[in-house]
Amino acid sequence: MNAIEIKGLTKSYKEKQALCGLDMTVPMGAIYGLIGENGSGKSTTEKLICGLIHANSGSIKLFDRPHTDADVRAKMGVLIEAPGCFPNDTVWNNMLLQAANLGIKNAETEVRKALKLVRMEGAAGNKYKNCSLGMKQRIGIAFALLGDPKLLILDEPINGLDVDGMRIMREILTDITKNRNCTVVISSHVLGELEKVATHYGIVRGGKMIREMTAAELDASCRTYVALQTRERNRAKALLSCKYFRVEEDESEYLRVYDSVTPEEIVSYLYENGILISEIKTAKIGLEEYYIDLMKEGR
């Protein structure tokens, strides 16, 4: 059984076509990274899953049930933009109100648990409006976690977090998928961070799902390259370009050689041509570069 199964989803806003036949499959227990440029249809997809907007055509199933099913929707948590807290009230009271809205038994215990999970027990007495952006993001997650949800939809939860906040967010996401039997869909532009937690990816462009894959599939399809640094970068680039398939310069001023070649071969070849290398390593392109390449292919 899949947590989410979307087929042929279309949605238009007046004259703008936001989604054109989007398909999406999210297995249970996955942390699914939904990636795409601004306006590609990520938020529209999330809002459709949450039932906040209606599709023109297509179907959405959550745990093999229609997404409009009240029973299955009661087991969803969401963080899209802001959690909808009352700014002048405390975090604790806001959480209790959400618990009351959800009809949760033992509300205080559940609120305490959710706040503990996001490491926010100490901020329970703070007014929501006085919390920092990072705190608000974590409170938003705590909100979404109330009622023991089996599906979490998080829109840009990593935005605005500092390094420590990102680490905590990673731990929270891993914890809830492993220990709470929860499936998570995250949309984010911070691909480097997303790569550290996601088990599955969906790449959306122009309202269509252009690729879906697991983290293992991404890893297999990411090419290995040799990166090197030298003082004679231009001459080295010219020499390497003559011999190897593709040579590029990256933003960190490394020369990258994309070919079936070992660092030893490159060191030897450049040395023979009188070029000394200060640093050399093998690496794989990450999600961000894979995504950028994929986007370039489509243009």
Add this chain to the structure above:
Amino acid sequence: MTHELKFESPSFGKRLKGMLGVDFYRLFHTPMYYIFLAIAALIPALILGTGGMTNPQTGEVGAMLYTNVWNAVAADTPLYVVSQIGEYANMNMVFIFGGIMVSIFIGNDYRSGYVKQLFTTHALKQDYMMSKTLVSAFSMACMCVTYLIGSVAAGALVGLDFSVNVGSLVCAVIGKLIMSLGWASLYTFLNVIFRKFFGVSIASSFFFGTGILIIGAAAILGNSSILNIFLYGSSVYACLSSNILTVLVCLVCSAAWTVIYTVAGTRVLNTCDVY
């Protein structure tokens, strides 16, 4: 690993209780609610207190709008055609200010993003319509009560006549309290319709609250009792010549419009994009 998933949403009673609890909590923690209660008390005080005052420059004594304090609560007879402000200025004005308050209260749900959380986990939109209508009706009923207190206090201070048929007065006040429910359902509906346009929802609530459409219709139809089928008509019908039949008319009209607006609002939320 096999996971057993159980999907079960809370019962209707539990859902509504939870949502009402949250809405009442919010209402009682919103300063605006108390401001509008105070406004409701001040309106009759201004109507009754300013009439009959002496102009310090000319020395002339202004004309009293009412000589009997209860005219500030309801008209003597159901007057749908308004020829002077005195026939209009009574407890029905609470429904105008109440509309503004309800619009601000509900509009905040959409502005703050609260409905995103709510509608994701609560698939049943009728719960939302019912909860908002009931809380808004309660707040307007409270405004009616403070209006009544303001009238009595101002009347006593000015020294107006308090003679009245107590039974009719009680029926009139009960009738207007009952009408709070119908008005609340209208305002909840208007806020659902204009959920993306905060200013328009306030303006529309004010427009319908004034009863201008019914006053216009009355100018053509005259003082016809057929106008009692509308919210403003029934609110006017609850006057100082009321009896138990008036209460029943208000009850039927208020309940009928509440059902209509709740069903219509639920349908809008179920078929249109909420956010």
